[in-house]
Amino acid sequence: MARKFMVKFDTVRCKSCELCVSVCPKKILALMEDEMNAKGFHPAGILDQDACIGCANCATICPDSVISVYALESGSEGRIS
Secondary structure, three states, X not given: XXXXXXXXXXXXXXXXXXXXXXXXOOXXXXXXXXXXXXXXXXXXXXXXXXXXXXXXXXXXXXXXXXXXXXXXXXXXXXXXX
């Protein structure tokens, strides 16, 4: 069975810098043009959660630490980054 991952964004703190988008090897991150946070930015989000490989490049490059990556195993979560 393939390992599953979940990416979570703190959309309130995201500044739309797009660094996470630029380093995603699967190209599944994008700015959510239909959303805007209180600071007036379109926060980043994930387009296809099932396609995430859990590399955590997005969380590593984020200058404001607004991204968390979790490994999902048997109904429990384990934070990767």
